[in-house]
Amino acid sequence: MYYIERDAAGQITRVDSTPFTGMTEHSEARTAELDRWLKAQEAREASLRKLQQSDLEMVRVLEDLIEVLMSKGVISITDLPEAAQAKLINRAQARRSLSGLEGLIDDDDEGLI
Secondary structure, X not given: OEEEEEOOOOOEEEEEOOOOOOOOEEEXXXXXXXXXXXXXXXXXXXXXXXXXXXXXXHHXXXXXXXXXXHHOOOOOHHHOOHHXXXXXXXXXXXXXXXXXXXXXXXXXXXXXX
């Protein structure tokens, strides 16, 4: 069973497997229109997951960049806002605490082996 909400123009805005406040209709069958909407939702969710993974990877790139700039004397950690300093220090401490666990985390920091 599909529970559907449509906007004023009749376009599907939400589909769920359980009734919800604001639903405007329901359908027992997966129609072509529902199929297109669900596939579009899956594509959006896949893109969002890809973007979130990219964000995690960029955090590491920026962290490494800041470390390089500090090691070359271009910037000092005190040049950064206090909140950023605290976050960098916390991450550095977390990495140091994991350094004794070599072999458990691969070179790309993708997780446990």
